[in-house]
Amino acid sequence: MxxxxxxxxxxxxxxxxxxxxxxxxxxxxxxGEGEDxxxxxxxxxxxxxxxxxxxxxxxxxxxxxxxxxxxxYDPNAxxxxxxxxxxxxxxxxxxxxxxxxxxxxxxxxxxxxxxxxKLEG
Amino acid sequence: MDISQYAELFQAEAxxxxxxxxxxxxxxxxxxxxxxxxxxxxRVAHSLKGMAGTMGYQHVTNIAHGLENFMEDFKSLEREPxxxxxxxxxxxxxxxxxxxxxxxxxxxxxxxxxxxLLARMKQAKDDGPSGNASEEAAAENMEDLxxxxxxxxEVLRQAEEQGSNPCVVEIELKEDTLMxxxxxxxxxxxxxxxxxxxxxxxxxxxLEEEKFEQSFRVLLILEAGEPEELKEKILQITxxxxxxINLWNSEGKADGSESFLxxxxxxxxxxxxxxxxxxxxxxxxxxxxxxPATEELDKEKASSDNKKSAASxxxxxxxxxxxxxxxxxxxxxxxxxxxxxxxxxxARTRITEIxxxxxxxxxxxxxxxxxxxxxxxxxxxxLRMVPIDQVFGRFPRMVRDLCREKGKQVQLHISGEExxxxxxxxxxLSDPLVHLLRNAFDHGIExxxxxxxxxxxxxxxxxxxxxxxxNQVVITVEDDGGGIDPQKIGELAIQRGVITEEEKKQLSKDxxxxxxxxxGFSTSEEITDVSGRGVGMDAxxxxxxxxxxxxxVNSEVGVMTRFEIRLPxxxxxxxxxxxxxxxxxxxxxxxxxxxxxxxxxKEIKSIRGxxxxxxxxxxxxxxxxxxxxxxxxxxxxxxxxxxxxxEASNRKAGFIxxxxxxxxxxxxxxxxxxxxxxxxIAGATVLGDGSVTLIIDVAGLLSEGRDYVEQNSIxx
Numbered sequence: 001m002x003x004x005x006x007x008x009x010x011x012x013x014x015x016x017x018x019x020x021x022x023x024x025x026x027x028x029x030x031x032g033e034g035e036d037x038x039x040x041x042x043x044x045x046x047x048x049x050x051x052x053x054x055x056x057x058x059x060x061x062x063x064x065x066x067x068x069x070x071x072x073y074d075p076n077a078x079x080x081x082x083x084x085x086x087x088x089x090x091x092x093x094x095x096x097x098x099x100x101x102x103x104x105x106x107x108x109x110x111x112x113x114x115x116x117x118k119l120e121g
Numbered sequence: 122m123d124i125s126q127y128a129e130l131f132q133a134e135a136x137x138x139x140x141x142x143x144x145x146x147x148x149x150x151x152x153x154x155x156x157x158x159x160x161x162x163x164r165v166a167h168s169l170k171g172m173a174g175t176m177g178y179q180h181v182t183n184i185a186h187g188l189e190n191f192m193e194d195f196k197s198l199e200r201e202p203x204x205x206x207x208x209x210x211x212x213x214x215x216x217x218x219x220x221x222x223x224x225x226x227x228x229x230x231x232x233x234x235x236x237x238l239l240a241r242m243k244q245a246k247d248d249g250p251s252g253n254a255s256e257e258a259a260a261e262n263m264e265d266l267x268x269x270x271x272x273x274x275e276v277l278r279q280a281e282e283q284g285s286n287p288c289v290v291e292i293e294l295k296e297d298t299l300m301x302x303x304x305x306x307x308x309x310x311x312x313x314x315x316x317x318x319x320x321x322x323x324x325x326x327x328l329e330e331e332k333f334e335q336s337f338r339v340l341l342i343l344e345a346g347e348p349e350e351l352k353e354k355i356l357q358i359t360x361x362x363x364x365x366i367n368l369w370n371s372e373g374k375a376d377g378s379e380s381f382l383x384x385x386x387x388x389x390x391x392x393x394x395x396x397x398x399x400x401x402x403x404x405x406x407x408x409x410x411x412x413p414a415t416e417e418l419d420k421e422k423a424s425s426d427n428k429k430s431a432a433s434x435x436x437x438x439x440x441x442x443x444x445x446x447x448x449x450x451x452x453x454x455x456x457x458x459x460x461x462x463x464x465x466x467x468a469r470t471r472i473t474e475i476x477x478x479x480x481x482x483x484x485x486x487x488x489x490x491x492x493x494x495x496x497x498x499x500x501x502x503x504l505r506m507v508p509i510d511q512v513f514g515r516f517p518r519m520v521r522d523l524c525r526e527k528g529k530q531v532q533l534h535i536s537g538e539e540x541x542x543x544x545x546x547x548x549x550l551s552d553p554l555v556h557l558l559r560n561a562f563d564h565g566i567e568x569x570x571x572x573x574x575x576x577x578x579x580x581x582x583x584x585x586x587x588x589x590x591x592n593q594v595v596i597t598v599e600d601d602g603g604g605i606d607p608q609k610i611g612e613l614a615i616q617r618g619v620i621t622e623e624e625k626k627q628l629s630k631d632x633x634x635x636x637x638x639x640x641g642f643s644t645s646e647e648i649t650d651v652s653g654r655g656v657g658m659d660a661x662x663x664x665x666x667x668x669x670x671x672x673x674v675n676s677e678v679g680v681m682t683r684f685e686i687r688l689p690x691x692x693x694x695x696x697x698x699x700x701x702x703x704x705x706x707x708x709x710x711x712x713x714x715x716x717x718x719x720x721x722x723k724e725i726k727s728i729r730g731x732x733x734x735x736x737x738x739x740x741x742x743x744x745x746x747x748x749x750x751x752x753x754x755x756x757x758x759x760x761x762x763x764x765x766x767x768e769a770s771n772r773k774a775g776f777i778x779x780x781x782x783x784x785x786x787x788x789x790x791x792x793x794x795x796x797x798x799x800x801x802i803a804g805a806t807v808l809g810d811g812s813v814t815l816i817i818d819v820a821g822l823l824s825e826g827r828d829y830v831e832q833n834s835i836x837x
Contacts, residue, residue, distance in 0.1 A: 083300070085299065085300075088300055088302055088303055091300060091303045092306050095303070095307060095310075101358075102300070102303060103359075104299035108297075108299075114359060115359040118357050118358070118359055
């Protein structure tokens with residue numbers, strides 16, 4: 001993977017910022033930030049990032065619907081679900097919808113790095 | 122993401138956990154059958170391990186891990202931990218405590234100590250009578266491990282006939298994996314691509330409910346690809362620590378019990394935190410037998426883990442109610458808050474004075490403000506209150522250790538541990554209480570033989586009680602030991618030059634016993650041997666008085682000794698009487714004031730040149746306040762004067778003042794390092810009008826000179 005571009009989709013600016021800095025530390029380039037599922041899908045089609053981090057609970061369009069739409073658009077899309085504690089069934093749903101992995105908030109930076117590395121490998 | 126900012130939180134929480142751990146072990150020692158205590162201790166060790174691991178405290182993590190393993194064996198072997206086992210656990214807990222003191226650094230010495238203990242723990246585990254029982258249990262479990270029904274066995278048999286490979290896959294997740302069940306889900310998705318799953322241990326239901334620790338096993342029939350490939354794929358999944366695939370063969374079941382014996386040694390050599398390759402399938406079986414027994418424990422653990430992570434992340438999720446209602450706050454912030462409230466209290470007093478009578482609206486607003494500030498003050502004070510259990514909690518362990526060490530039998534009875542007290546007082550209460558308890562143990566309670574001779578229960582009792590009494594907290598330490606002999610104390614006091622022969626005759630029994638609080642009494646070690654009491658009692662008194670408290674002793678020879686400590690609820694804001702002496706304003710804490718009287722100059726008498734007054738039959742020495750502070754000579758006024766009768770450390774005195782100004786709540790401010798330790802001055806405060814006033818430390822003033830003896834020799 002030459003250009004490690006990432007699209008961060010999350011409804012809170014704080015999470016987007018945290019994820020962005022964490023990703024950038026790991027050598028990724030955050031090319032877009034979406035604040036809800038609608039924007040997330042739009043940006044995915046526009047930017048074609050190599051990786052998407054997707055929050056589940058968001059206004060307008062939730063992450064699971066967004067993942068389904070993204071997978072429909074590009075079956076090879078790499079989507080990582082970002083979930084809060086206690087959203088187990090939603091995470092499973094997201095994985096079934098085609099997400100490749102998940103990370104749990106609050107983040108453990110090394111786990112994220114590891115998840116990213118495994119996805120690439 | 123700097124973890125070091127959590128170090129304080131870690132320490133605070135670890136401290137609480139250590140106390141719980143000690144308590145559990147004490148209970149377990151009393152009742153070794155109590156599996157619940159073991160569960161709890163196990164859970165706490167596990168939590169500590171997790172916390173320390175997150176902080177990167179390797180040594181702490183190792184010890185907690187070893188402790189956890191050790192205890193787990195007793196849990197799963199259903200073997201009652203004997204006293205020698207509990208001692209070992211205690212030792213490990215001590216090492217853990219030590220390690221926690223400097224968690225970010227451990228010396229080779231620390232490591233060596235731990236290694237030695239670990240070796241002894243292994244030894245104890247192997248020596249135990251558990252051997253046979255566990256082997257039998259294991260042998261039974263071997264067959265039941267996957268508990269294959271006839272259908273499953275048929276499936277396996279057919280698979281073997283067809284040359285496909287039944288395998289046992291052991292998967293281990295990382296220790297602090299979040300949402301384990303979802304990881305499990307991902308793992309099964311991968312497995313299902315390769316194989317047909319025959320059986321899962323623990324059952325899938327449990328895995329989904331996260332009722333497992335880190336590892337689980339899957340018996341499967343590989344339908345596509347090689348075991349290596351499956352392993353690779355599973356390892357691809359985030360949070361998977363380790364994957365082991367072993368071929369299943371029916372012979373493994375047959376000769377399992379034998380190889381189990383060998384494998385047992387392998388297992389016990391496992392270093393904490395170290396991953397070992399499972400040598401073969403039977404080995405895995407041994408591990409597995411623990412699963413059903415620890416199930417309940419895992420449930421507890423899972424829920425507590427959830428609570429913890431949920432609380433720290435502030436996520437809603439499965440936050441339990443109790444956690445939801447609690448917030449950890451830096452103590453400094455609380456202190457600041459109380460400080461600010463204190464300023465407001467002062468301003469309140471002032472604004473009431475200024476604003477009164479200007480206009481009705483202002484009056485009612487001020488009134489409202491006053492009420493709010495009073496409520497705010499109460500709430501702020503409550504925030505600082507912590508149960509005294511924080512201090513008491515460590516004593517059972519201390520007494521237990523002393524019992525072991527000195528061969529005495531002493532039962533510590535604690536009551537009122539829920540009594541709340543200002544945090545700043547609690548922190549400084551520990552040392553004097555330890556002192557009193559040690560004294561009660563060392564010198565109060567007799568040896569079991571002596572007690573039997575006297576017809577007492579060979580087991581001595583120490584009663585530690587705390588309770589609220591008005592605006593004070595009363596703590597008593599009472600033992601049913603030999604008591605303090607007033608005559609012996611008196612003789613020693615004479616030897617030590619604390620009192621004269623003459624004075625001794627004048628003193629009552631109680632007064633004689635109270636002499637143990639005198640500083641001349643406690644400097645020498647040998648006194649303990651003679652009198653049985655006295656070491657550091659003046660230190661106890663000093664620390665209690667520094668907390669604006671009092672300590673009294675009461676004893677009956679041969680029956681009991683009781684120390685009673687009285688403390689104010691808080692130190693930050695005190696109610697004082699403002700007085701004027703020599704044109705200077707002073708604040709006297711109301712706790713030490715017994716009464717205010719007006720004396721006619723004629724009532725002031727003189728004994729041996731010292732002015733006194735006979736107040737309802739009690740002779741009390743008189744001083745002008747200003748003279749006590751060294752501003753003038755102690756000259757008695759020649760007209761009617763106001764006298765404040767105070768009492769501290771068993772001494773009474775009358776302070777002659779020019780004027781009683783009034784009662785006021787004030788906020789104690791320290792005098793700063795330059796004037797710190799000034800005898801007779803407890804601090805200063807800023808009054809509502811901005812003027813600075815000194816707060817009188819009555820106990821300090823009275824301990825100056827020999828007022829006590831003078832007073833008593835006169836009074837007796």
